[in-house]
Amino acid sequence: MSKPALRPQGDYQPAGLSRRLAAMLYDSFLCIALLIVVAFAYKLIQMGIYGETQLRQWSDAGALDGDPLLSTLLLFSLFGFFAKFWTHGGQTLGMQVWGIRVQNADGTAISLWQALLRFLVAILSGLMLGLGYLWVLFDSRKRSWHDLYSNSITVQLPKHAHRK
Secondary structure, three states: OOEEEOOOOOOOOOHHHHHHHHHHHHEEEHHHHHHHHHHHHHHHHHHHHHHHHHHHHHHHHHOOOOHHHHHHHHHHHHHHHHHHHHOOOOOOOHHHHHHHEOOOOOOOOOOHHHHHHHHHHHHHHHHOOOOHHHHHHOOOOOHHHHHHHHHOOEEEEHHHHOOO
C-alpha cells in the first residue's frame, strides 16, 4: 500500500525545540479536554450500569481508585488523538498553529506503527525528565528520541504553507 504524500511538499528544515514545546503546550489543553470528556462518558456509563448509590459506596470504600479500565481507555484515547492527526496530514492542531509537521523523510505520512512508536517513546521521554525532547538540542539533524525510534522527522513548514 502506497503512503500518501503530505501537502505541501518540499525540503523543509527540522523543527526546533521551542516550536515543538509550544505545539505540545497547545495540544496538552486539547488532550486535557479529551480526557475529561472520556472520563465523564465512562462514569455516566458506569452509573447507568451500577447506579449512583453503588458507585458512591465503591468510591467511599476506595474501590474505584486507580481504575485500570478507565486508565486504559484514557491512554487509548490519547493515542487515538495523536495517531489520527499524525497519520492523516502529519499535524495535530497545536502543530498546525506552530507550523510543524511529522512525516517520513520522503514527505509521506507516517504509518500507524510509526505513530505508536512515537507515542510510546514520547511518553518515555517525558518520564525521563524530558531528555528525549532535549535531544533535539544535541542531534545534528534536530531529532528527538521519538523521531529516531519511529524513523520519522519533524519539520518546520514555511509560514505561507501552514496558514492556509
